[in-house]
Amino acid sequence: xxxxxxxxxxxxxxxxxxxxxxxxxxxxxxxxxxxxxxxxxxxxxxxxxxxxxxxxxxxxxxxxxxxxxxxxxxxxxxxxxxxxxxxxxxxxxxxxxxxxxxxxxxxxxxxxxxxxxxxxxxxxxxxxxxxxxxxxxxxxxxxx
Amino acid sequence: xxxxxxxxxxxxxxxxxxxxxxxxxxxxxxxxxxxxxxxxxxxxxxxxxxxxxxxxxxxxxxxxxxxxxxxxxxxxxxxxxxxxxxxxxxxxxxxxxxxxxxxxxxxxxxxxxxxxxxxxxxxxxxxxxxxxxxxxxxxxxxxx
DNA sequence: GCGGTTGTAACATTGAGTGTTACGGCCGAG
DNA sequence: CTCGGCCGTAACACTCAATGTTACAACCGC
Numbered sequence: 001x002x003x004x005x006x007x008x009x010x011x012x013x014x015x016x017x018x019x020x021x022x023x024x025x026x027x028x029x030x031x032x033x034x035x036x037x038x039x040x041x042x043x044x045x046x047x048x049x050x051x052x053x054x055x056x057x058x059x060x061x062x063x064x065x066x067x068x069x070x071x072x073x074x075x076x077x078x079x080x081x082x083x084x085x086x087x088x089x090x091x092x093x094x095x096x097x098x099x100x101x102x103x104x105x106x107x108x109x110x111x112x113x114x115x116x117x118x119x120x121x122x123x124x125x126x127x128x129x130x131x132x133x134x135x136x137x138x139x140x141x142x143x144x
Numbered sequence: 145x146x147x148x149x150x151x152x153x154x155x156x157x158x159x160x161x162x163x164x165x166x167x168x169x170x171x172x173x174x175x176x177x178x179x180x181x182x183x184x185x186x187x188x189x190x191x192x193x194x195x196x197x198x199x200x201x202x203x204x205x206x207x208x209x210x211x212x213x214x215x216x217x218x219x220x221x222x223x224x225x226x227x228x229x230x231x232x233x234x235x236x237x238x239x240x241x242x243x244x245x246x247x248x249x250x251x252x253x254x255x256x257x258x259x260x261x262x263x264x265x266x267x268x269x270x271x272x273x274x275x276x277x278x279x280x281x282x283x284x285x286x287x288x
Numbered sequence: 289g290c291g292g293t294t295g296t297a298a299c300a301t302t303g304a305g306t307g308t309t310a311c312g313g314c315c316g317a318g
Numbered sequence: 319c320t321c322g323g324c325c326g327t328a329a330c331a332c333t334c335a336a337t338g339t340t341a342c343a344a345c346c347g348c
Contacts, residue, residue, distance in 0.1 A: 003232050003233050003234060003235055003236035004235075004236050004335080004336060004337090005235075005236040005237060005238055005239060005336085005337090006336080007235050008235060008236065008237055008238060008252075008256050009238065011252075011256065012238070012242070012248065012249075012252050015248050015252065016246075016248045019247065019248060029292090029293065029294090030293080030294075031293085035243055035246075036242060036243045036246040036248055036249045037238060037242050037243075037249065038238060038240040038241060038242050038243060038249070039238070039239075039240065039337080039338080040337080040338055040339065041293095042295095042296090042337095042338080042339075042340090043336095043337065043338070043339095045293095045294065045295070045296085046295090046296090046337095049294090049295075049296090059293095059294065059295090060293090060294085060345095060346085061293065061294050061295085061344075061345040061346065062292085062293075062294085062344095062345045062346020062347055062348095063290095063291075063292070063293085063345090063346050063347030063348060064292085064293090064346085064347060064348090065292070065293040065294060065345080065346075065347090066293070066294085067294090078259070078263075088147050089147050090147060091147055091148075091149075091151050091152060092147035092148050092149040092152065093149060093152055094149055094152060094153065094156070094181060094182060094183070095149060095183075095305095095306075095307095096182040096183065097182060098156065098180060098181050098182050099179055099180050099181075099182055102160075102179075102180040103163065103283070103284065103287050104156060104159050104160045104163060104180055104283055105156075105180045105181065105182070106286070106287055107282070107283035107284060107285070107286035107287045108152075108155070108156050108159065108283055108286075110282075110286040111279055111282035111283045111285075111286050112152050112155065112279070114282060115222070115274055115278070115279065115282065118270070119222075119267070119270045119271060119274075122266060122267065122269075122270040123263070123266070123267055123270070125266075126262070126263045126266040126267070127263060130259055130263075134259070135255055135256070135259065138251070138254075138255035138258060138259065139247070139248055139251035139252055139255045140247065140251060141251070141255075142250070142251035142254040142255055143247050143250055143251045148304080148305060148306090149305085149306090150305080173323090173324065173325090174324080174325075175324080183306080183307080184306080184307050184308065185324095185325095186307080186308070186309090186326095186327090187305095187306065187307070187308095189324095189325065189326070189327085190326090190327085193325095193326075193327090203324095203325065203326090204314095204315090204324090204325085205313075205314045205315065205324070205325050205326085206313095206314045206315020206316055206323085206324080206325085207314090207315050207316030207317060207321095207322075207323065207324085208315085208316060208317085208323085208324090209314080209315075209316090209323070209324045209325060210324075210325085211325095239336095239337075239338095
C-alpha cells in the first residue's frame, strides 16, 4: 500500500503542541513543529488546517500568532485525527467498471463494498481506542 | 489514503477462477479474467504471480495453459490475499528522520511504531474472518 | 505602521499503481 | 517436431496523490 505519513505527522504535531503548552507556552508555530518533524512549515499548516476544520486545534493570526489545542489530548483519539486527515476509503474498487455481462463482474463491487465497510469499521474501533495522551506518554517513555 | 485496487482485483480473480472451475473448466486464462475485471491481462498475470508465490493459485504453461486454484475458496481468507499483495505497512513514518534533539522528534517513531502494530494486528483479524467463499457467495447474491 | 505568522495558491518533484507493448519460454495438439 | 496459444517478465508511458518549495496577501499584537 502506498503508505503515507499524514496520520503520523498529524499525531506528531498534536503531541508537540500538547507538550509545549504543558510547559507553559500559549501557542506553537508551524515553523517550530516543522523543525521537529523535519519537514516544511507549509506542510504543517496544511495538515493543522484540516485538524482545525475538525475542531481539534485552533489558530491565531497577527502578532503572537500560532496554534493551540482546541481539546485536551486525552479527549482526542487517533480516529479523530484519521478522519480529519484521511478522507477516502481504505481499499479502492476497480478503476474501470467491471464487465456487467459477467456474473462476477456484476456482483463483485457490491460484495466487496459490504465487506470493506465491516473491515473499516473494525479499523475505526482500533483507532478510537488510542488517545493522543497515550501517544504523548509513549513518546516520553521512549526518550529514556 | 491513496487507496489502490490490488486487493479488490485479486479477490475478483480468485472468485472468477473458483466459479469457472465449479462450472467444470480446468483452467482460466489471464485474458478471460482481464475481460471480466476490465483491465489488462498483464496486470492480472502480475497479480496472480504474487498469489502463486503465496501458494494460493497454480499456473500451467504450454498448450491448454492457464490458472487454477491451489486451495479451496473456503480455505483462503482476505488476509492471505492481503499479505500476498500488499507488502508494506498501513501507515508510513516521516520521510526524513525527525529532529532527534527534540523530545517529541526522538520518541515519536518508536511510539507510533508500537501503536501501529496493534492496529494492523486488529486489521489482520478482521481480514482473516472473511473467506473467498464468503466473497463468491456475496457476489452471486448481488446478481439477483 | 512594523514584524511575525497564518492561509492559500501555484508549481516542481517523487513514487506507487496502472496500462501497454514486446518478446522469449513452455508445452499440448496435431 | 512444428505450430499456436498462453505464461513470465522486462521495459516504458501515464496518471495521480503526497510531499516539498516559493511566494504573497491577510491578519493583528505591539
